[in-house]
Amino acid sequence: MATLKTILYLFVYPGFLFLLVYSTFCEWFDRKVYARLQNRMGPTHTGRFGVLQPVADIVKLLAKEDIVPEQADKGLFNALPVFGLAVVSTAMLLLPVWHFSPGAPSFTSFPGDVIVLLYILSLPTLILFLAGWTSTSFFSTIGGARVLTMLFGYEVPLFLVILGPAALAGSWRLAEIAQFYQHRPLLLLPNILGFVIALICLQAKLERTPFDIPHAETEIVGGTFTEYSGKKLALFRLMIDVEMVAGSGLLAAVFLGGFPGGLWLGLVWFVVKTLAVIFLLSLIRAMTSRIRIDQVVSFAWKYLAPLAVLQLLIDILLKGFVK
Amino acid sequence: MRFTIPIGPQHPALKEPISLRMTLEGEVIRDADIRLGYNHRGLEKLAESKTYLQNIYLTERICGICSHSHSTCFVQAAEQLLEVEPPRRGVFLRYLVSELERVHSHLLWLGVAGHEAGFDSFFMYTWRDREVVMDILERISGNRVHYAINTLGGVRRDIDEAQRQNILASLSVLRQRSEYYLKIGANEPTFVARLAGVGYLSKEKAVALCAVGPTARASDISRDVRKDDPYGMYAEVPFEVCSAQSCDVLGRTVVRVKELMQSYNIIEFLLKNLPSGPVAVRAPRRAKPGEAVARYEAPRGENIHYLKANGTDKPERLKVRAPTLGNYAATIEMLKSGFVADIPLIFAAIDPCICCAERVVTLVDSRNGEESVVPMSRLRAMAEERYRRAPVKKDAEWPL
Numbered sequence: 001m002a003t004l005k006t007i008l009y010l011f012v013y014p015g016f017l018f019l020l021v022y023s024t025f026c027e028w029f030d031r032k033v034y035a036r037l038q039n040r041m042g043p044t045h046t047g048r049f050g051v052l053q054p055v056a057d058i059v060k061l062l063a064k065e066d067i068v069p070e071q072a073d074k075g076l077f078n079a080l081p082v083f084g085l086a087v088v089s090t091a092m093l094l095l096p097v098w099h100f101s102p103g104a105p106s107f108t109s110f111p112g113d114v115i116v117l118l119y120i121l122s123l124p125t126l127i128l129f130l131a132g133w134t135s136t137s138f139f140s141t142i143g144g145a146r147v148l149t150m151l152f153g154y155e156v157p158l159f160l161v162i163l164g165p166a167a168l169a170g171s172w173r174l175a176e177i178a179q180f181y182q183h184r185p186l187l188l189l190p191n192i193l194g195f196v197i198a199l200i201c202l203q204a205k206l207e208r209t210p211f212d213i214p215h216a217e218t219e220i221v222g223g224t225f226t227e228y229s230g231k232k233l234a235l236f237r238l239m240i241d242v243e244m245v246a247g248s249g250l251l252a253a254v255f256l257g258g259f260p261g262g263l264w265l266g267l268v269w270f271v272v273k274t275l276a277v278i279f280l281l282s283l284i285r286a287m288t289s290r291i292r293i294d295q296v297v298s299f300a301w302k303y304l305a306p307l308a309v310l311q312l313l314i315d316i317l318l319k320g321f322v323k
Numbered sequence: 324m325r326f327t328i329p330i331g332p333q334h335p336a337l338k339e340p341i342s343l344r345m346t347l348e349g350e351v352i353r354d355a356d357i358r359l360g361y362n363h364r365g366l367e368k369l370a371e372s373k374t375y376l377q378n379i380y381l382t383e384r385i386c387g388i389c390s391h392s393h394s395t396c397f398v399q400a401a402e403q404l405l406e407v408e409p410p411r412r413g414v415f416l417r418y419l420v421s422e423l424e425r426v427h428s429h430l431l432w433l434g435v436a437g438h439e440a441g442f443d444s445f446f447m448y449t450w451r452d453r454e455v456v457m458d459i460l461e462r463i464s465g466n467r468v469h470y471a472i473n474t475l476g477g478v479r480r481d482i483d484e485a486q487r488q489n490i491l492a493s494l495s496v497l498r499q500r501s502e503y504y505l506k507i508g509a510n511e512p513t514f515v516a517r518l519a520g521v522g523y524l525s526k527e528k529a530v531a532l533c534a535v536g537p538t539a540r541a542s543d544i545s546r547d548v549r550k551d552d553p554y555g556m557y558a559e560v561p562f563e564v565c566s567a568q569s570c571d572v573l574g575r576t577v578v579r580v581k582e583l584m585q586s587y588n589i590i591e592f593l594l595k596n597l598p599s600g601p602v603a604v605r606a607p608r609r610a611k612p613g614e615a616v617a618r619y620e621a622p623r624g625e626n627i628h629y630l631k632a633n634g635t636d637k638p639e640r641l642k643v644r645a646p647t648l649g650n651y652a653a654t655i656e657m658l659k660s661g662f663v664a665d666i667p668l669i670f671a672a673i674d675p676c677i678c679c680a681e682r683v684v685t686l687v688d689s690r691n692g693e694e695s696v697v698p699m700s701r702l703r704a705m706a707e708e709r710y711r712r713a714p715v716k717k718d719a720e721w722p723l
Contacts, residue, residue: 038447138328142350142663209441210513218336218439218667288513290441292664293350295516 013267014097019089022271023241024054029275030244030282037286054241058234066230071136080134081228081235084127088239091120091246096175096253097270112172117250118159124243125151125205128214131236132224143223146214146293150204153300154211158201160308161194165254168315168322174250178258188257190318194311195255197304199277202247203284204296206240210288211296248277325353328663332361336439336667339677343670347663355658357651362677370641375401375610376475378638382628383469385643386679388431391424392621393628393643393679394473399554399617400630401475401638404610411556413477413602418555419593420463420472422586426497427456428622429579429586432674433504436576439667440517445507452500459490477603487594494587501583508576518573522657522669525570534653535646536624537582538673540566541574548620562589572665572672608636621646623674645679 009015028043028051035042043050068077093108094117125147132144166172168187169180181188204211215223222228228236252258252273259269291299330336330343340361346354366385370378378401383394395417402409409417430453437445457467463482464470472478482490508514524534529542539546547564549557565581567574610632619626624646633639650673657669 038444039451040447138326142328145349209443212441213664216441216664218441219664221335286444287511288442289437289445289511289517290664291513291517292662294662 014092014095014270016089019092019242019245020238023238023245024058025051026245026248026274026278027054027241028052030278030285033279033282034286037282058238061234061237062231064230064233066232067227069135069137069227072227073134076130076134077227078232080127080131081232081239084124084131084239085235085242087120087123087127088242088246091117092242092249094120094174095246095249096178096258097249097266109173109175114162114166114172114174114177114254117174117246118162121205121243121247121250122151122155124239125155127239128207128224131228132214135224135227137227139220139222139226140224142220143214143226147207147224149293150207150211150213150296153297154201154204154304157197157300157304157308158205160305161197161201161311162250162254164194164308164311164315165191167312168319170319174253175258178253178260181257182260184322185257187318187322188255190314191255191311193307193314195251197308197311198251198255199280199284200304202251202277203281204300205247206244206281208281209285210291212290213293213296216290244278244281245274248274248281251277330666330670336670337677338435339675341675341677343658343666345658345663345666350663352658352661352663352666355655357655359651359677367641367643370638372637374608374636375405375638376608378641379473379475380469380471382641382643383471383473385645386676387468388428388676389424389621389623389626389679390469391420391472392619392626393645394471395421396617396619396621396626396628397630397641398473398475399619400615400628401610402606403615403617404613404630404632405475405606406611407476407604407606409477410601410604411598412481412600413604414555415593415597416463416478416480416482416602417473418557419590420460420470420478422589422593423456423460423463424470425586425622426583426590427453427460428674429583430456430501432579432622432671433576435671435674436518436572436668437514439671440514442511442514442517445504445514449504452497455493455497455500459493462486462489474603475606477601479603481602487597491591491594494590498584498587501580501587505580508580515573518576518668519569519571521572521665522575522661522672523571524653524657528656529570529653532652532656533649534624535649536621536674537575537578538624538650538653540564541578542570543568546625548618548625552618554617554619556593560589560592572668575672609634610636610638623647623676623679624649643679645676647673647676647679650675 011017031053032042032050043053046052046056068074094113096109129144129147132140132147135141165181166177168191169177171177171180207214215225220226225233225236249270252270256273256276259266259273261269325346325348327344327346330345332340332342342358342361344356344358345352366381370381373381379394379398382397383390385393430449434446434449434453437443437449460470461467463486464472464480472480524538524542526542526544529539529544534542535546543566545564545566548554549562550564562585565578565585567577569577612634613632615630617628617630619628626646627644629640629642630638631640654670654673658666661669
């Protein structure tokens with residue numbers, strides 16, 4: 001019975017099947033919000049309200065011709081999309097949606113899992129860089145270089161800003177951080193600054209406007225994805241969708257108090273909170289224009305990093321008062 | 324490490340085929356080169372085999388955005404040769420369409436600039452509001468793109484009182500929306516950060532490289548044919564020449580938005596002071612031998628048509644100098660020492676209309692980079708020579 005349960009968890013909920021369905025739903029949600037904010041309709045025809053459009057896009061891409069450039073490193077070029085999707089799916093394992101009873105946490109929850117999650121979430125960036133680099137086209141190479149340059153900008157503020165709430169909760173374990181704030185919801189308020197910074201960093205990590213520099217279509221065509229087509233491009237798109245779910249799940253767990261209430265209520269909380277984060281991400285995407293790569297790095301180090309340190313200080317001082 | 328990337332002939336940032344070759348060092352542009360000729364259609368030669376009346380519709384097809392600019396410029400030159408004077412109501416209506424076209428062209432450009440800067444929301448909003456002016460144009464002329472309203476000696480359609488009121492009502496909507504865009508353009512920090520200081524063109528360089536239109540006006544040169552050499556009824560219309568001192572893409576944006584406001588004023592003035600009377604007079608078919616040059620302030624800058632008559636009903640020669648061609652030299656200057664990220668913005672900021680500017684065939688020798696302009700006869704001789712030497716199957720069969 002226990003084995004059956006584990007298999008169900010892994011493949012149905014909150015495992016692979018749920019993840020794929022939910023990440024395409026999130027892409028639809030993002031596209032629809034973005035379109036409505038721009039006075040457009042967005043997806044309408046595939047499924048009710050066009051909700052199946054991302055699935056249709058992926059199915060279409062899977063059927064398309066798959067071209068590998070002559071000059072590319074074939075092995076790496078073929079492996080990277082699969083590896084990328086595997087990495088972001090693994091990140092989902094660490095989110096605190098798996099422990100349906102707080103008393104018996106699952107094997108994926110351990111002290112320090114927040115660090116591991118952050119580490120895993122920075123791997124897709126490296127994968128995108130390698131994808132650009134192994135494609136050997138000029139546009140891909142520039143895109144790959146931009147991916148790495150941007151990593152130096154947003155990664156440190158993101159790490160710093162996640163440390164703040166963790167320090168206040170006094171734990172390196174996502175489940176415990178979430179539980180701490182579930183018991184003291186008022187303590188979420190001092191972390192609002194951190195939440196805003198984390199949102200901006202997540203936007204940069206997902207390479208969305210104003211940080212869609214590595215694949216700015218009007219400058220460098222497809223950027224890192226220029227040479228990718230067919231199945232591999234479909235996998236990359238799915239990777240970015242799953243990364244969006246995992247990233248917003250992390251933010252919801254750390255800054256919005258996690259997903260309490262066991263299996264069903266936990267599912268509802270997960271959907272509501274991640275959609276709220278994704279809504280904010282779409283809002284940023286609709287309101288801004290793309291900035292230049294040098295502006296990203298200077299913005300991150302001039303404003304985001306100092307504010308993240310400030311947030312950490314606030315949390316450390318507050319910890320003294322709370323105790 | 325230096326390397327050259329091709330922007331075009333096909334590229335998402337380009338709406339029409341042109342080739343820009345950028346030599347880069349990392350993200351910084353060290354050298355830029357523009358290659359033309361992907362959109363040459365031989366319109367000038369075609370014009371020589373058509374009558375003056377037919378040529379109005381031909382010149383209208385030089386461009387899909389400033390179609391009225393080319394046909395009006397041609398009509399101005401042709402009317403000089405044919406010695407006809409259009410009636411006042413006809414003149415007012417002709418330049419009413421001109422100003423409406425300027426409004427639609429500038430709104431289109433604002434959207435494109437937003438898209439090139441990665442600000443797609445701005446793009447969607449401006450293009451939605453551009454529909455208002457497109458509807459006005461359709462209401463006046465029956466067409467959205469090629470209005471076909473010009474004729475020799477006036478215009479082809481009149482407007483009635485209901486149309487006049489309708490346009491005035493739509494105009495207030497447009498004015499309100501443009502003020503909103505001016506506010507966004509000045510206040511949205513990422514947008515301003517992206518445009519300010521990009522594509523610097525000093526006043527001296529702008530003069531030396533013969534920049535025209537909003538590109539020149541953004542470099543603090545108040546040059547506008549409507550003011551400097553007024554045609555039609557522009558001498559009696561109150562309006563200002565808009566310029567900016569910042570010499571960058573932000574300046575070019577500001578100039579265009581200000582020009583929108585001026586255009587609304589002009590349209591309002593024209594509609595309120597619309598004289599009564601006929602809209603066209605009869606024009607002769609043949610012109611006496613002679614030459615004429617017409618200047619016209621198109622949305623992109625000064626448009627020049629040169630026309631030579633030989634006594635028949637067809638022109639002997641038509642020469643078109645579109646404003647985009649005047650701005651290419653300045654574009655190279657602006658691109659140098661910019662970033663890769665600025666290429667689409669700088670290039671879009673001159674509001675390039677590539678099909679307007681393609682007038683001659685330039686051959687580039689790929690071995691030594693030597694360029695030469697060749698006449699058609701030489702091209703034909705080269706083709707024949709190539710054909711003679713090439714191993715051609717003499718008894719080739721049609722495969723189907």
